[in-house]
Amino acid sequence: MxxxxxxEIKKHVRVYMLVFGSLAVLTAVTxxxxxxxxxxxxxxxxxxxxxxxxxxxxxxxxxxxxxxxxVIRSLVWLSLGLLLVMFLLFSVYYVDQIGLMIFGF
Amino acid sequence: xxxxxxxxxxxxxxxxxxxxxxxxxxxxxxxxVIGIQYGITALLFLLFGFSLVMLMRWQLAxxxxxxxxxxxxxxxxxxxxxxxxxxxxxxxxxxxGTIMVFLGIxxxxxxxxxxxxxxxxxxAPDMAFPKLNMASYWAFFVGGVIMLGSxxxxxxxxxAGWTSYAPLSVIESMGQTMWLLGxxxxxxxxxxxxxxxxxxxxxxxxxxxxxxxxxxxxxxxxITSFLLLLAFPxxxxxxxxxxxxxxxxxxxxxxxxxxxxxxxxxxxxxxxPLLWQHLFWFLAHPEVYVLVLPAxxxxxxxxxxxxxxxxxxxxxxxxxxxxxxxMSFIVWAHHMFITGMGQAMSVFFQTTTMIISxxxxxxxxxxxxxxxxxSIRFTTPMLFALGFLPMFGIGGLTGLxxxxxxxxxxxxxxxxxxxxxHYVVAPGTILAxxxxxxxxxxxxxxRTMNDTLxxxxxxGTIVSMNFIFFPMLIQGMAGVSRRLYDGGEIYAHAQxxxxxxxxxxxxxxxxxxxxxxxxxNLLISLKKGKAATDNHWDATTIExxxxxxxxxxxxxxxxxxxVYRDPYxxxxxxxxxxxxxxxxxxAEASED
Amino acid sequence: xxxxxxxxxxxxxxxxxxxxxxxxxxxxEVMLFGGLFSAYIFLRIGAPxxxxxxxxxxxxxxxxILNVPLATLNTIILIGSSVTMVMSWASLAxxxxxxxxxxxxxxxxxxxxxLIVKAFEYGEKFSHGYLPAENNFLAIxxxxxxxxxxxxxxxxxxxxxxxxxGARMWKTDPKRxxxxxxxxxxxxxxxxxxxxxxxxxxYLL
Numbered sequence: 051m052x053x054x055x056x057x058e059i060k061k062h063v064r065v066y067m068l069v070f071g072s073l074a075v076l077t078a079v080t081x082x083x084x085x086x087x088x089x090x091x092x093x094x095x096x097x098x099x100x101x102x103x104x105x106x107x108x109x110x111x112x113x114x115x116x117x118x119x120x121v122i123r124s125l126v127w128l129s130l131g132l133l134l135v136m137f138l139l140f141s142v143y144y145v146d147q148i149g150l151m152i153f154g155f
Numbered sequence: 156x157x158x159x160x161x162x163x164x165x166x167x168x169x170x171x172x173x174x175x176x177x178x179x180x181x182x183x184x185x186x187x188v189i190g191i192q193y194g195i196t197a198l199l200f201l202l203f204g205f206s207l208v209m210l211m212r213w214q215l216a217x218x219x220x221x222x223x224x225x226x227x228x229x230x231x232x233x234x235x236x237x238x239x240x241x242x243x244x245x246x247x248x249x250x251x252g253t254i255m256v257f258l259g260i261x262x263x264x265x266x267x268x269x270x271x272x273x274x275x276x277x278x279a280p281d282m283a284f285p286k287l288n289m290a291s292y293w294a295f296f297v298g299g300v301i302m303l304g305s306x307x308x309x310x311x312x313x314x315a316g317w318t319s320y321a322p323l324s325v326i327e328s329m330g331q332t333m334w335l336l337g338x339x340x341x342x343x344x345x346x347x348x349x350x351x352x353x354x355x356x357x358x359x360x361x362x363x364x365x366x367x368x369x370x371x372x373x374x375x376x377x378i379t380s381f382l383l384l385l386a387f388p389x390x391x392x393x394x395x396x397x398x399x400x401x402x403x404x405x406x407x408x409x410x411x412x413x414x415x416x417x418x419x420x421x422x423x424x425x426x427x428p429l430l431w432q433h434l435f436w437f438l439a440h441p442e443v444y445v446l447v448l449p450a451x452x453x454x455x456x457x458x459x460x461x462x463x464x465x466x467x468x469x470x471x472x473x474x475x476x477x478x479x480x481x482m483s484f485i486v487w488a489h490h491m492f493i494t495g496m497g498q499a500m501s502v503f504f505q506t507t508t509m510i511i512s513x514x515x516x517x518x519x520x521x522x523x524x525x526x527x528x529x530s531i532r533f534t535t536p537m538l539f540a541l542g543f544l545p546m547f548g549i550g551g552l553t554g555l556x557x558x559x560x561x562x563x564x565x566x567x568x569x570x571x572x573x574x575x576x577h578y579v580v581a582p583g584t585i586l587a588x589x590x591x592x593x594x595x596x597x598x599x600x601x602r603t604m605n606d607t608l609x610x611x612x613x614x615g616t617i618v619s620m621n622f623i624f625f626p627m628l629i630q631g632m633a634g635v636s637r638r639l640y641d642g643g644e645i646y647a648h649a650q651x652x653x654x655x656x657x658x659x660x661x662x663x664x665x666x667x668x669x670x671x672x673x674x675x676n677l678l679i680s681l682k683k684g685k686a687a688t689d690n691h692w693d694a695t696t697i698e699x700x701x702x703x704x705x706x707x708x709x710x711x712x713x714x715x716x717x718v719y720r721d722p723y724x725x726x727x728x729x730x731x732x733x734x735x736x737x738x739x740x741x742a743e744a745s746e747d
Numbered sequence: 748x749x750x751x752x753x754x755x756x757x758x759x760x761x762x763x764x765x766x767x768x769x770x771x772x773x774x775x776e777v778m779l780f781g782g783l784f785s786a787y788i789f790l791r792i793g794a795p796x797x798x799x800x801x802x803x804x805x806x807x808x809x810x811x812i813l814n815v816p817l818a819t820l821n822t823i824i825l826i827g828s829s830v831t832m833v834m835s836w837a838s839l840a841x842x843x844x845x846x847x848x849x850x851x852x853x854x855x856x857x858x859x860x861x862l863i864v865k866a867f868e869y870g871e872k873f874s875h876g877y878l879p880a881e882n883n884f885l886a887i888x889x890x891x892x893x894x895x896x897x898x899x900x901x902x903x904x905x906x907x908x909x910x911x912x913g914a915r916m917w918k919t920d921p922k923r924x925x926x927x928x929x930x931x932x933x934x935x936x937x938x939x940x941x942x943x944x945x946x947x948x949x950y951l952l
Contacts, residue, residue, distance in 0.1 A: 054840055056840075056841050059837050062837055063834065066830055067830075070826065070827070077822050077823060077946075081815065081819050084810060084947070084950075084951035085810075090952075093951070097947035097951055098947070098948075101944050105943050108829060108936055109936075109940065112829050112832075112936045113936045113937075114929075119761035119762050120761075122762060122766070122770050125770055125774055126770070126774070128385075128774070129385060130777070132385055132484055132778065133777055135485060136389070136484075136782075137785060137788060139485065139500075140433060140785040140788055140789050141792060142499075143496060143500050144789065144793060145792070146498070146499045279751075280749070280750060281750060283750060283752075283764045285750070287768075346772075349771070350768050350772050357767055358757050358764050359750070359764075384771060384774060384775050385774060385778050386778070387778075388776070388781070388782055389779070389781065389782030389785070390782075392779055392783045395890065395894065396783075396786060399890055403879045404880035405890075406886065407790065407887075407890075423880060423882045423883065425790070425794055425799070425883045426790065426883060427793055429789075433785075434782055434786065709748040
C-alpha cells in the first residue's frame with residue numbers, strides 16, 4: 051500500500067470520509083433500534099448485522115483489506131473461520147443440552 | 156544443546172563490532188543463541204519436572220513411608236519427617252504436568268529446535284524479528300521463574316492439576332494465582348514465537364525454496380506455530396477470567412450455591428465450571444499436536460537421512476499435517492464426554508475425533524514405509540527415531556477408546572488416560588527430541604556425541620519407559636483412579652493391580668539412572684567430542700550442506716544458498732553420491 | 748547481517764515482514780477476544796435472566812444499567828480516531844509530514860478522550876456499588892471493556908512513540924516510517940473493530 055501516487059491517495063481520502071459518514075450513520079441506527087426495545091431475536095439480528103457491516107467497512111477500507119495481498123486475506127479468513135467455529139460450537143453445546151430456552155422456545 | 160561453547164570459537168575474530176558478553180550470550184538476538192538458551196532452560200525444566208514425579212512415585216509405591224536419602228531436605232508443611240502430605244502430592248502432580256508440557260517439551264521442541272533449525276533449513280540469515288525472538292525467550296524465562304517461585308508462597312504451588320479445573324482452582328490457595336500469572340507469560344512468549352516463526356517461514360525462504368521443497372520439519376513447525384497462534388489466546392482469555400474470579404471475586408466459573416467444607420461459598424454465582432473446561436481444552440487439544448508435530452518433523456528428517464532414501468509420500472504427509480492442524484480445533488470436547496453433553500454434540504466430537512486419527516496414521520505409515528528398501532544406518536539418532544514410531548503408535552491406538560464416549564466413560568480419569576498420553580509425549584515426543592539432540596548436536600557445536608553412551612541411553616530409556624507406562628494401561632482398565640494419593644491401597648478393585656505401583660516406581664528411578672550417560676555425554680562432548688565435518692550425516696537439507704558447523708555467528712551462511720530441488724534426494728539415480736544436497740547446482744541444465 | 752524484506756515487499760508474497768507479523772498478531776487477538784466473547788455467549792445462554800439481579804433489583808435490559816449515550820459518544824470518538832489515524836498515514840504517503848503530526852496528534856487526543864469518557868462511566872458504576880463481583884453481567888462488562896481499554900492504552904503508547912521519538916525515522920528512512928505508521932494503524936483500527944462489536948453486544952442487547 052505504500053506505492054501510491056499523490057492522486058491515488060487523494061482518492062483514498064475521499065473514500066475514508068465516505069466510510070466515516072456511513073459508520074456514524076450506522077452507529078446512530080444501532081442506538082435508535084436499541085431504544086425501540088424490539089424482542090430479543092430481531093434485536094440480536096439487527097445489532098449483529100449492523101456491527102458486521104461497520105466492521106467490514108473498517109477492515110476493508112481503513113485496514114486496506116480490499117486491496118491487500120492474498121497472503122493476508124487468507125490469514126484473515128482463517129482466523130474468522132475459526133472464530134465462527136468457536137462461537138457456533140460454544141452455543142450449540144448449550145442448546146443441545148438444554149434446548150432453545152434462550153430464544154423463548 | 157550446548158552452553159556457550161556452542162557459539163563458534165572461530166568467529167570471535169570475525170566479530171568486528173565487539174559485542175559484550177551480555178549482548179552475545181544473555182540478551183542475544185541471534186536465533187542460534189536463543190535456540191540454545193531455550194534448549195538449556197527446557198532441559199533443566201524437564202529434569203526438574205521428572206524429579207517431581209520421581210518423588211510422587213515413591214509415595215505411590217510405598218504410601219506413608221518416609222522418603223529415603225532426601226526426605227530430610229523438605230519442610231514440615233510438605234513432608235514432615237520425610238512422609239509426604241497429600242497437599243504436597245497434589246502440588247507435585249499439578250506442577251509436574253505444567254512444567255513438562257509448558258516449560259519442558261514445548262520450549263524444547265518449538266523454542267529450541269524450531270529456533271535453531273528452521274532459519275537454517277530454509278536458508279534465512281536469522282528470524283524475521285530477532286528482537287521479538289529475544290523477548291519471547293525472556294517472557295518464557297519469567298513465566299518459568301514465576302512457576303518455580305510458586306512452590307515458596309504460603310500453602311505452596313498450584314494443587315488443582317495441570318488442567319486447573321474450576322471451581323477447585325478458584326478456591327485454591329495463592330499458588331494458583333502464581334500459576335495463572337506464569338501461564339500468561341508463557342502464553343505471551345508462545346504468541347511472540349509463533350508470529351516470528353510464521354513470518355520467517357513465509358518471508359525468508361531462500362531463493363528456490365518453494366513451500367513444497369521445505370523439509371518436513373519446517374512444515375511441522377509451520378503448522379505448530381499456527382496452532383500456538385490461534386489456540387493459545389482463548390486460554391489467555393480463560394486465565395484472565397480465572398484471575399478475575401480469584402482476585403475480584405467475580406463468578407465466571409463459580410456456580411450458584413457452591414458448597415465447600417459444608418459452607419456455601421459467598422459469591423454471586425451463576426457462572427459455569429464447564430466454561431473453563433471449554434476454553435482450556437480449546438487450547439489444550441491443539442496443544443497435544445504442538446507437542447507431537449515437531450517430534451514427527453524431527454523423526455522424518457532423521458529417517459530420510461538414515462535410510463538414505465526420500466520420504467515416502469512427502470506430499471501426502473504435508474497435506475495430512477495441514478488437515479490435522481485444522482481438525483485439531485474441533486475435537487476438544489472429547490476430553491469432556493462425562494460432563495453430560497447432549498447427544499448431538501457427543502456424536503459430533505466422536506466423529507471429528509475418529510477423523511483426526513486418519514492424518515496421524517497417514518504420517519506414521521509414511522514414516523514406516525520410508526524405511527522399506529532403505530539402506531538403514533543404525534546411528535544413535537536413528538535408534539531414537541525408530542523408537543518413536545512404535546511408541547507413538549501405542550500412544551495413538553490407546554487413544555481410540557478415549558475418543559469414543561461409551562468406552563471413554565469408564566476409562567475417564569483412570570490410569571489408562573495417564574498411560575495413553577504419556578505414551579504419546581514421553582516415549583513418543585521425548586524420544587524424538589532426544590533423537591533431535593543427537594542429530595543436530597554436531598551442527599550446533601561442531602563436535603559429535605559419543606555413540607556408545609548414546610546407545611546405552613537409548614536402550615535404557617526405551618525399556619524403562621515401557622515398564623513405567625504399560626502397567627498404567629493395565630491399572631486403568633482395572634479402574635484405578637489417577638488421582639489417588641496412596642496409589643489405590645484402600646480400594647478392593649485395585650488390589651489385583653496394585654503390585655504394579657512398585658514396578659512403575661522402580662522403573663522411573665531406573666529411567667533416571669539411564670539419563671546420566673546422556674548428561675555426561677552432552678557435557679563431555681561439548682569440549683572433548685570428536686570434531687564433526689560441516690555435513691556430518693551426509694544430509695541433503697541445507698542446514699547441513701550449505702552452513703558450516705557451527706553456522707556463522709551472524710547470518711548463518713557465508714553466502715545465502717540457492718535451492719534447486721526437493722529436500723530428500725537421497726540415492727538419486729542421476730547423481731553419483733547417495734545424497735544430492737538441495738543447494739548443489741544441477742550438472743545438466745535439464746535437471747529439475 | 749541484514750534481514751531481507753524488512754522494508755521492500757517480498758516479490759512472491761507481495762508484502763513485507765512487518766505487515767505479515769502484525770496481521771498474525773491481529774489474528775491471535777481475534778482469538779483472544781473471541782475467547783472472551785464465547786465466554787459471554789456461554790454465560791448468557793446459561794443465565795435465566797440477563798442482566799439479572801443487581802443489588803436486589805431485577806434488570807431486564809442492559810441499557811437500564813449501562814450508560815448508552817456515553818457509550819455512543821465513545822463509539823463516535825473511536826471511529827473518529829480511526830479516521831485521523833488513516834489520515835496520518837495518507838499524509839505521510841503524500842509526503843506531508845506537518846499534516847501527519849496534526850492527524851497523529853488528533854488520534855492520540857481522541858484516544859485519551861475515549862479513556863476519560865470510560866473513566867466517567869466506570870466511576871458512575873463504582874459509585875452505585877456496581878462492582879464486578881455483583882453479578883456476571885457486570886463481571887463480563889468490566890473484563891471485556893477493561894481488556895479493550897488496556898488495548899487502547901497500548902495503542903496510545905505506540906502512537907505517542909511514533910508522534911515524538913519514533914518520528915526521527917522520517918528523516919532517515921521515510922519509506923520504512925510510512926510502513927510503520929500503516930502497521931500501527933492496523934492495530935488501532937483493530938481496537939476500533941473490537942469496540943464496534945462490544946458496543947451493541949454489551950450495551951444494547
